[in-house]
Amino acid sequence: MINLLITIFAPVLGGFVFGIERIIKARMQSRIGPPVLQPFYDFFKLMDKRAYIIHSLHALMGIMYFIAEWFTLAVLLLGNDLLIAVFFHVIAVLALVIGASSVRSPYSVLGGLRELMHMISYEPLMVLMAVSFYLITGSFDIKTILSFNGYPIFQMPLVFFAFLLVIPMMLQKSPFDIAEAHQEIIGGPEIEYSGPFYEAVYTGKWIEYIYVFTFVFLFGGNHYWLGILLVIFTFIFVNLLDNSTARLDYRKMVKFSWFVLIPLAVLNIILIAMWR
Amino acid sequence: MKLNKFRKKSPWILHYNTGGCNGCDIEILASLAPKYDIERFGALNKGNPKQADILLVTGPVTKRCKDVLRRLYLQMPEPKVVVAMGACGHGGGVFRNFYHVENGVDNIIPVDVWIPGCAPRPEALIDGIVEAIEILQTKSKEKEYIRNHNEIIDKLGAKDD
Amino acid sequence: MASFVILNILIPWIFALCVYFFKKDIITNFLSFLLLPILAFLSFKIFYGNLPIYIHTSKFFDILMDIYDFGLLFFFLYVGIKHKNAYVTSLALLQITLLIIVLSILPSSSTANIYVDKLASFIYIIVALVGTPIIIYATKYMDYNEKNKHKFVAILLWFLGVMNFAVSVNNIEWFFALFETTTLASYALISFRKDKEAVNNGLLALWMNQIGGVAILIALMLMVKQNGYYYFTDILNHPKNVAIAALGFLSLSALVKGAQMPFQNWLLGAMVAPTPVSAILHSATMVKIAPYLILRIAPVIHNTLLAKLLIITTGFVFVSAAVIALTQDNFKRILAYSTISLLGLMMLTAAVGTPIAITASLILILFHAFAKGFLFIEAGILEKAFHVKYITQMKRLIEKAPLTMMFIFFGFLNMTFVPFGAFVGKWMMIEEASNFLTHGSYILLIVFVGAGSAFLSILYMKVLGISVRKAHGIENIKFIHLPKTFNFISFWYYLFLLSMAIFIAPLISNFIVSIAKHLTNYHINIYSSNLSLTINNSTLYFWQILGALIILTLIHILPYFVKFKADFVQPYNCGENHPKYLGTWDFECIKKYEPFLMAFSIALFIITVVLGGGLL
Amino acid sequence: MLKMFIESFKNLISKPQTLKYPFEPSPEPKNYRGTIFYNEELCIFCDKCENICPPGAIKFEVIDIENGKKQYNYNPYLCIYCGACVDACPKSDEGCLSQSDKRTPALGREVVKNKKLGYFINKIDNPRDFEKEWEKLEKRAKLSREKLAEHKKQQRLKKKEQIKKSN
Amino acid sequence: MGKITIPFGSQHVALPEPVSFLFDTQNEIISDVHVNLGYVHRGIEKAAITKFDYTNLAFLLTRVCGLCSITHASGYIHGLEYLLNAEISKRAEYLRMLVIELDRMHSHLLANGHVAEVVGYENLFMQTFRYREKVMEILERLTGNRVQFDYYTIGGVRRDIDLEDAKEIKKELLELKPKLEKLTEFFETDYTFGLKTKNIGKITKEMALEYGVVGPIARASGVKTDARAEYEYLPYNEIGYKLQTRKDGDVLARNLVRQDEILNSLEMCLNILDNLPEGEIKVKTKGRPKGEVFVRVEAPRGECFYYLKGNGSKIFERVRIRVPTYANLPILKDLFIGEKYSDAQAIVLSFDPCMSCTAR
Amino acid sequence: MINPQMEFIKVTLENVKETIKKWYDPNKYHYVTINATDTGEDITIDWIFSDLKEKNKIYVFRAENIGYKDFIPSIKDIVKISWLAEFELADLFGLNVQDAPKGVFLEKESIQAPLRKETKWEK
Ligand code: SF4
């Protein structure tokens, strides 16, 4: 039931998370920052803009991205398989990338290509994470994991660590905000969207927050307090990291993911597998 | 629900220097920084006409910049306001009547708010933006045209490969 | 039932002869159209008939086969000498020597020479449903300024017959003959255009595949020497006794046939031939022998070192072929690399050998056949009707060739995305592998599968990205009239793929699981209810399938129909109006690593054969 | 990276540095170079301010050629607040021309009027006309100058003639 | 097939002013560059010899560029004073140096902050600007405007500094000092910042000499050049000026040279405030400019060069401005080749380019 | 007061390249810029250098009495970066400089050769 509610209200929830994040970020930079409801103000303002598009395909892909993100979240929360949810996420990426590449704007195209590099960096790790959950709890089922009497975080610390560093890749945060790279490609895939169509992409990102933090929550097993604690910790950590690093190159990101994070996760999995 | 009240709360800015001395531009930077932090009003420096509400223009508009300025203006979705910052933006400021200067932003695109000063303080910029969002709220979503719209659109046409 | 099998094998041969001799458009077209219902009917009849079927043949056929073998090998020798190709010549000589040795030590056996089980008939179905349409397509394709249409179609027809035959033989010595026949057929097809490049590539394919032949002969020798078995059924019935080295060599021949790195070049070279050749090689025939062979021996090698090494080798190929594909700019070459990559995956899953893995492998074979056939057909249409060969030329394809673009889009979606078969295969595989994580190779497997599919997705998205790129609205789409045949074939595949995706749950749980069950004799934990698919404890719900399908369908079809009422603007270019060139990344630096990947795959290859085969 | 990590955390828990302008005032420092104020009573119409003004934000228009009566017009939006006019004004000590330390408000929905800003701005109602009107004024002022010069020349000639006549 | 042309400018978030680079890239690696730098050409040199006379020309010339407005004024007015043969008081000289050095501090902080911003290090940008605001406050208090100081005037400066202000400014500067040192440390030791800036856009000493690079860019490559040391226009040797150099010549070295100079400027400001001589702030000058003079002054970005030619009338015959970016730009074009597009922003902004003075 | 040590070296358009080539050493001298002045009838061009070691020293290679149509050689093979100043001469003075395109600074629609005395600047 609660899953259904979260799924349905994901955009709202994500908006709040995003709003809080903007404040936290501002505070870390010793600014006051926008109000909490700022994302919603943006949302309604964008609703009210005149629609400008490059062509219909592009605009459509923005909307499809939003739908796919939402659907992915539904698959994660309402289905019972982590792995499938991980694979579903690719659809959202597809919509985003196709949209980004469909316009003749170098920034958008580069953003799309960089988005692919993001995908290659986090997708295998997500699979490994799902597998390690299976290994510990004996199921890919989110409900089983949440009723697992144990502390997944303590059994898979390395996976958690790797995931902690993958989150910036998924949420486009420094040092891995490469596809969005505001100062380089001015938002990348989303640059050409405007008005109501941009809104779809914009809110799609909020849902991504919920999607990611759901995974973090799972690390608490059936100790929900731990899950919540982890979510808060991750949230703060990711923002601190965002504020204390420069943006890296996409090559560095891919290398980092492949030569540091994935081996770490694999190591952890091997250790658990042998331990059992 | 009247959506236009939200325009006031999230003005996204596109900034373009059309050949001023940079004095105004660094004040824009300063107003992003902690001391003034215009993000308090939800303002973001978007750097992208497609998602901007306020076109913040500095400088007297040199001959080479004017087409760029037009393009940026045309790429912004309505409702939009144009804020000309600094003396340059109004009649060219100290560069008035120079041979390579178009004498202010209003000669190229319709301006809604002029911020006086050379360079204006960030406070003045904030005042200007507050003024701009008031105007933004009253604007309609109808398409806005610039002088000689069709001619200019033809002139600005992009090439394909 | 036996007669059906024989008909199934012979009809393509007969039709081929007719086409070859009559050289009449009507006859060619008619026969190729006719073949589709005939083969489809026969193969389904066999599949749902009483299996397995054993057909005993008289001694006469054995001798005939031997003679045929020698004839074939001497022909290779002739080709080698004629084209002054040392590889072909020496390999042919080697094969002849080995064959003589094998024949001299071959004991006589009473096991049936032809053995058709569910796996074989499954391949029949693929040949019928995927291969035949390609021939129909070829009849039209060859009308576009190509020569020797009838000869070409005849070879294709014959090829199908050979393929059908190859998967039905039980006798490994016969299998060798047919294996080499497919080699011959591929040589004939690849060098069909007779220009220098074509002949060279044909020779390349020839000698590389000959290595596979040699491997089979060595395997035969070892097998016969160890315990005198040289029938698949015998091997399967007495798994304990079989020389693991022999199986190693058999897998080696599979790897060669499956164009696994470092032997990928012959399949890439096949590009120079008319596109139907690629289509048929990549989808229904030839390369499918590779996973077929592994599947055949899967129950025996299950859980051996050989299997694990095979997993690593093929997994490595799966990833690295996908990576190398990123650097390519020829559309057909990209498809070829993705075939190599996916063949790796198929063999990997087959080598795992657990019932679910075998199911996964079969799913992959089926879906890959359809999707790849489809894609190559579209590639051919692109080439002939739109003169597009390189992905740089694919710019604005969505406007120039909307329908073809849509089909390509769908084909690509089928290759990796949820809920299509390729995804289901991978998902099953990871689910299954998660149970065996104490084995290092299975963790690697998961990494390989995760990484490889990510790379493949990137590849497809990159290509799609270029083809949808457009400056202005997709308003003035011109549906260029393509020949009816082309459209028929395209829709044939399209609808098949679509319906297979919707009904994927029953398709798998009823159709494919039955084959896997037949192969492994285990109960398989795959069910479907209400079109939802359950594997072990995980379920792919129908609403998920449907949702994904709707989203993807919307993504690839809707652009043609949706027109937003909005103002159009130009893309942002810093306010400038530069003439601009927008390609895509060619991943230049990966090319630098290509030799390393190659070297690594060679090393893996040798390790597989040497260690896996227990030669040390 | 680590240092900044800690710094960010410190910032998070300490007070932000932001000024709450416009909700709290942020006055200009004393001596800020703000709007130029004019006091017509003290002006001797020497035109020094007009001549030195770099952008030409001060324009005197001769409205009565007979008497040589001039009107001070000032465009605070064109002004670069350099203060050169005040420096040049011989009467600035008395306060004929002075630079206040307040900013001019932005020109948006309405024109903020003030007697001290001279004639021009008090005549304009629509902010959108501002620039155009100023351009016209510039032309008018130039013309009136020429006319005045012409007039003076005529008068001088007349005087000369008168002197001649009287002689 | 890998070629993608990426426009960078004229309107781009990472660029404060209009200049346009068109990069041909291959996998984001730059293979060719086309530069268009004439966006800001307004015709100042022509105006300087027609519309403006020597009394109000300074107001125009400070608006050549907002960041080093004081430098332009100094370049012009030093030249003018030479032509008018005007000797100015010590106090005025010291006050001039005070504002020039404060201006250098704010300009350098801006440049460094901007580099931090474009490498995606938003917080470092914010911190830099937070401290820069303090300098701006001081400057505003001293001159009456935050950007266009209009502080120089013929024969001296336009405003005096009163005792109370001097004390307060000194206090603020002393407070600022540890913070700026901390900032230097951030720049110097930050790992990710180093990844984006070390060995990027490298200029060797030989290259720097060959290309005639000036200012912090040259000093970052180890070339000892600084107009403050090479050209006597203000008594810099009296207030503890030190020439700062670094060796690496990459983006990071440029930032660090600036950072060092900020600290040196801070020292100088403190010295000036301690040893402020008494005297008039402005002397009366006579006559009209006649003759020609070449002036070199050190702007934050490097050496700023003025050529003035007067013919005894109120209006000059020729005013030539050569600004540091004008000298530094040619090397920039060659520097891009082979770098990644994602580093291009940092390279451009580490030059702290000032197009409005380049094109004038 | 400043104290510039200006050293004028008279050159002609023909020998300027050789003179500079013989004299120039990037390790000793710093190229500043090229400057032109319109005297009303003809043009004076200065190639300006400064000294890296010696204080206040400025070298000026001066070519006088140059006609508006004269061909001006480029020194970009001696000083790599002189092209920018040469482009400027071509644009702002409308001179005929070796290898210099027009339009780097000026738009086509604007007035041309603005820095000549004869060009009226007010609109
Ligand atoms: S108004 Fe003044 S400070 Fe602003 S750009 Fe123009 S000249 Fe510079």
Ligand code: SF4
């Ligand atoms: S590192 Fe360079 S060559 Fe390698 S894939 Fe990336 S862009 Fe291509």
Ligand code: SF4
């Ligand atoms: S006192 Fe003033 S008004 Fe009278 S002549 Fe002198 S400058 Fe002119």
Ligand code: SF4
């Ligand atoms: S302050 Fe300067 S610009 Fe303003 S009116 Fe006075 S002289 Fe003119």
Ligand code: SF4
């Ligand atoms: S300078 Fe002073 S007195 Fe003279 S006209 Fe101007 S305001 Fe009047």
Ligand code: SF4
């Ligand atoms: S802060 Fe943004 S708008 Fe301002 S100069 Fe920097 S990039 Fe440009």
Ligand code: SF4
């Ligand atoms: S370097 Fe540029 S900004 Fe600095 S003083 Fe010189 S012209 Fe002005």
Ligand code: SF4
């Ligand atoms: S480079 Fe730009 S910011 Fe710097 S002084 Fe010149 S114009 Fe001003």
